[in-house]
Amino acid sequence: MGAMVTSPPLKAIGLISGGLDSALAAGLLKEMGVELHGLNFSTGFCKVDHRRAINDPREDPERLRNPALRVGAMLGFPVEILDVAAAYLEVVRNPRYGYGANVNPCIDCRIFMLHKAREVMEAEGADLVFTGEVLGQRPMSQYRKALDTVERDTGLEGRLLRPLSARFLEPTLPERDGRLDRRRLLSIQGKSRRPQIALARQLGINEYEQPSGGCCFLADPNYARRFRDLVNSAGTVAITSEDTTLLKVGRHFRVSPTVKLVTGRNEGESGYLERFARGRWTLTPVGRAGTFALGLGEPDQAQFQVMAGIVARYSRHRDRDLVDVQIARGDTLQILSVTPASDELVDSLLV
Amino acid sequence: MPSPEHRPDRTLDTLGTYCPIPVLRTARMLAQMNGGQILELLSDDRGVLADIPDWCRGHGHEYLGCREEARLYRLYIRKV
Structure with missing residues (x-):
């Protein structure tokens, strides 16, 4: 009788913002025995990073914390920060799928980050990329067609897992070959946060950043007004990272x-x-x-x-x-x- | 609080830089060090007081503590 062969644990690369949804997605997969490696993107448009650069000694230190690193510490997995500011400026200048309500290029942003995640997945021999996206939660980037577009444009077909809404979506390759139990994945959809808050309690996740893109300057109406003024005066081609920094x-x-x-x-x-x-x-x-x-x-x-x-x-x-x-x-x-x-x-x- | 026997093997000066630079440079420096060695990180970014302990926990390194002198922070990390 031959020795029993056990397959190695699945390894997944996650986009970790530090918000509730990405924390829950990571917590859920961790509980299922998946090995996690988180990525957090420093785009140059993060409000927490800016508060730190201002370096006001009166600022509450809790408001200076990187929430993604907090999630990694809380759940016990490494979160790597990627400094993508220079490349990301190109996405902001000229988004293929346009802007949301402000100058937030949400779909292009997801595609950009998932491209990077795919590179890490391939370099590390990981099985999957995961995100905390919830079907129907955000008007621009989290409706079904946008989720499909992002999966197609990043070449991650079958390897992009959204654990919180997975039961509404096509099974990923590891779900199909039985290495990931689809029955334990979730079917959350819509804008209500109630299911997530209940799940957070269940997973013991008690610290997370406030949701809804509150950390991103690009989704801020005041920033957007200044950005549009700059584009009107200089044109998008001439905009530099110092220009976009000064707008903050x-x-x-x-x-x-x-x-x-x-x-x-x-x-x-x-x-x-x-x-x-x-x-x-x-x-x-x-x-x-x-x-x-x-x-x-x-x-x-x-x-x-x-x-x-x-x-x-x-x-x-x-x-x-x-x-x-x-x-x-x-x-x-x-x-x-x-x-x-x-x-x-x-x-x-x-x- | 780091004790006197925590003598650093390497010192990394990140004064004048802010998130994400201190964490990125810490990660890069530790990658070049051997297990058991101690890194001293100099920073004036108050955010590192939360981020470096969190980063260490996530990556499995040992955060030994911080000494504060005016607005200069000296953080000590043992590579595991």
Whole structure:
């Protein structure tokens, strides 16, 4: 009689955002004995990453935590962070499937991340890629046709598992060959979070990031407005990662199609903007009486007057008739005495 | 709290960088080290105080603790 042959455990590569759904998908598969390897993508548009870059000492440390690493720690599997910011900018510039309500290219984003996951799956000899997607939960990316499109475009047919909605979807290869018990996979669909919250309790998952893309700047209406303004003025081709980074911070004023002013709203933002000063115009009330601002583009003297007026408006001297504002770039420096801008002017230029 | 016998074999300076850089560079540095060796990570990103212990638990490394000096954090990790 020959020795009994046991097949090695299935290995799955997961997209782990740190939200409830990806945590549940991982928890469920872990309970089924699947070996997990998580991927978390640093796209350059994550609000948590940005809060950390601002580095405000008053910020609650819990709001600085990477939720994906938390999920890996809680469930006991490695989560690898992939820095994809440069490549991801191309997805944002020119999404094949367009944007959602804001400038969130959700379908292209899934395809981009799943392509990367597929590469890791092949490199590691894993069997599957999994996500926490739930059928019918999100209008753009989680309806049936979008799920099928993503599976087809990534070449992951038969190897892309959505454990939370798997019973509504075609069985994956490991389900078909019996290595993964389809009966233990779930049939959750729709926007209600109740089944997920009950499952979280059952799996002992008690810490997770709030759901619904709340961490992504691209789904933020304020960010989207600034992004569209930038596209209107510069065109998508010319947009750089510094441009998209600056959109996250401060107040933005469109002075002309090619000139913009960005003012810090507090000490943290002003300090952050100062890191981008090299090669750009800087505007500060004399005596550092308040905000720090960056001037983008090549303003003429009349535009400098307008920009200085806005900076004066946000300085501690805003109640004075005239405020001295220093404008500098490299060795070039001038001080303008200006009247603080009116609320009407500020409102009309605010992006 | 790391004890005095936790003398680092390597030190990684990530001052001035923020998520995800400190974690990425920690992973890369540990990959070059031998099991049992200790890495000292220098950071001024407060987020590492949560992320590095979490990352260590997920990856099976031993997080030994942190010393804080003003806003400079020294974190100690033993590669398993």
